[in-house]
Amino acid sequence: xxxxxxxxxxxxxxxxxxxxxxxxxxxxxxxxPAFLPPPSVIPEAFLRELRSGQxxxxxxxxxxxxxxxxxxxxxxxxxxxTLTGMSRTAEGLTAWIVRxxxxxxxxxxxxxxxxxxxxxxxxxxFIVAVGVFWIVYFASHGAIRGVDRDxxxxxxxxxxRSAPERLLTVVWPAATPGILVGVRTAIGQAWxxxxxxxxxxxxxxxxxxxxxxxxxATDIVVVYMLTMALLYGVFDAAFTALQGWMLRxxx
Amino acid sequence: xAGLIAIRDLALTFTRDGARTTVLxxxxxxxxxxxxxxxxxxxxxxxxxxxxxxxGLVPPSAGTVRLSDPEPGRxxxxxVFQDSRLLPWRRVLDNVAFGLEKLRxxxxxxxxxxxxxxxxxxxxxLAGRWPFQLSxxxxxxxxxARALAVEPHVLLMDEPFSALDALTRESLQDELARLCxxxxxTVLFVTHDIEEAVTLADRVVVLAGRxxxxxxxxxxxxxxxxxxxAPELKAVAQAIREDLAGAGVSQxxxxxD
Numbered sequence: 001x002x003x004x005x006x007x008x009x010x011x012x013x014x015x016x017x018x019x020x021x022x023x024x025x026x027x028x029x030x031x032x033p034a035f036l037p038p039p040s041v042i043p044e045a046f047l048r049e050l051r052s053g054q055x056x057x058x059x060x061x062x063x064x065x066x067x068x069x070x071x072x073x074x075x076x077x078x079x080x081x082t083l084t085g086m087s088r089t090a091e092g093l094t095a096w097i098v099r100x101x102x103x104x105x106x107x108x109x110x111x112x113x114x115x116x117x118x119x120x121x122x123x124x125x126f127i128v129a130v131g132v133f134w135i136v137y138f139a140s141h142g143a144i145r146g147v148d149r150d151x152x153x154x155x156x157x158x159x160x161r162s163a164p165e166r167l168l169t170v171v172w173p174a175a176t177p178g179i180l181v182g183v184r185t186a187i188g189q190a191w192x193x194x195x196x197x198x199x200x201x202x203x204x205x206x207x208x209x210x211x212x213x214x215x216x217a218t219d220i221v222v223v224y225m226l227t228m229a230l231l232y233g234v235f236d237a238a239f240t241a242l243q244g245w246m247l248r249x250x251x
Numbered sequence: 252x253a254g255l256i257a258i259r260d261l262a263l264t265f266t267r268d269g270a271r272t273t274v275l276x277x278x279x280x281x282x283x284x285x286x287x288x289x290x291x292x293x294x295x296x297x298x299x300x301x302x303x304x305x306x307g308l309v310p311p312s313a314g315t316v317r318l319s320d321p322e323p324g325r326x327x328x329x330x331v332f333q334d335s336r337l338l339p340w341r342r343v344l345d346n347v348a349f350g351l352e353k354l355r356x357x358x359x360x361x362x363x364x365x366x367x368x369x370x371x372x373x374x375x376x377l378a379g380r381w382p383f384q385l386s387x388x389x390x391x392x393x394x395x396a397r398a399l400a401v402e403p404h405v406l407l408m409d410e411p412f413s414a415l416d417a418l419t420r421e422s423l424q425d426e427l428a429r430l431c432x433x434x435x436x437t438v439l440f441v442t443h444d445i446e447e448a449v450t451l452a453d454r455v456v457v458l459a460g461r462x463x464x465x466x467x468x469x470x471x472x473x474x475x476x477x478x479x480x481a482p483e484l485k486a487v488a489q490a491i492r493e494d495l496a497g498a499g500v501s502q503x504x505x506x507x508d
Contacts, residue, residue: 154338158349159353159354173338173340248381249339250383
């Protein structure tokens with residue numbers, strides 16, 4: 001019983017030690033404070049960004065790319081994954097397309113994104129959506145393919161025989177746990193895509209970080225790193241709660 | 252009165268990896284209203300396949316299966332599987348209502364009928380549970396309620412109690428016998444358990460051979476509930492065993508002693 005509070009404190013102790021060590025390095029001149037700002041200067045940098053309105057604007061821009069790209073990638077990933085998961089013909093037709101396109105990293109799409117959409121929110125949204133699409137597509141395809149044939153037989157035995165009926169009564173519900181795993185991975189990966197897309201100049205956290213780093217304003221860079229970590233934490237926690245509720249039927 | 256199911260000269264042939272296997276051939280069978288018909292046979296003789304053909308899940312290779320036309324809001328047949336096959340993401344009541352959703356009934360009517368079916372199997376209290384919270388016997392009762400909710404002309408049962416422990420199995424057999432008597436439910440029941448067949452059925456058909464054919468049929472006298480140790484039942488069970496021995500498959504059969 002006594003070890004319980006101690007165990008709960010351990011992560012906090014670890015975090016405190018981490019900040020203490022981080023503070024010590026620039027203070028003791030082990031590294032140049034311009035290269036690594038101590039954490040004690042971060043709150044002040046944050047307040048400056050907040051007062052100037054830069055922080056809210058950056059967050060607003062990034063959230064737009066993030067949520068838009070995420071929504072588009074998730075919807076298309078589930079749609080195409082469902083199609084290829086249910087139809088052997090669709091799976092066969094797309095097999096080599098998938099093999100060719102899959103290994104292309106999200107960043108490699110940046111030139112095309114700029115050519116097609118210019119340096120615009122649409123370009124950022126596109127890059128985020130591409131990354132999300134593949135993750136959700138593979139998760140959905142696998143989950144749909146893996147649906148227990150017995151459940152499909154059950155649906156048929158009670159008269160649900162058309163593809164849309166099968167999809168709604170058993171295939172999608174049965175595949176939901178697998179699809180949600182993909183969505184959760186995508187929620188994390190999409191932040192990386194957001195930063196990557198914005199580094200090329202689309203307004204948002206990534207662009208602000210690049211601006212700050214060219215001015216060696218490393219404290220501001222850290223402000224945005226922490227902002228992103230916080231946003232990711234909030235989204236992941238909210239999604240995990242939603243996932244738990246959606247899968248409350250599991251033992 | 253016309254039969255609810257009429258099977259004529261049914262044959263079923265599978266082609267797998269280029270090899271043709273004939274599972275059933277030359278099969279004729281009629282099921283009369285209110286009758287409890289059991290089909291007994293060894294594993295692999297095609298009993299479950301026959302049930303799937305009747306349920307319309309597998310098309311016959313030859314011959315015909317004629318079902319009665321159900322009234323609106325009913326089904327000609329519904330199926331209870333060996334494993335309960337509950338949908339884990341639906342609560343118990345919604346599992347029972349599953350088949351009703353295909354019958355275009357109003358929501359309130361579906362709910363009323365699902366609750367009625369659940370009450371008939373004695374699980375009205377568990378309507379709000381998830382399947383993972385149920386025991387094996389309870390799950391199979393829910394599967395039975397789901398099949399009864401669509402008020403099938405014929406209830407098809409594919410070894411529904413074989414995965415249960417002996418005590419649960421007997422209590423579910425008694426329950427099924429009681430329900431079928433109370434509602435005059437017609438049943439087509441497939442099993443490899445001879446004692447189960449003679450305890451429940453009015454008529455037992457013996458399926459044997461490769462491809463599977465009907466080698467014998469026995470009437471079991473006496474209403475429900477039956478005394479499992481009655482000598483009349485033992486005699487029928489013995490006759491069935493001899494039919495199967497004649498067909499050379501008795502060694503594959505499970506017996507109760």
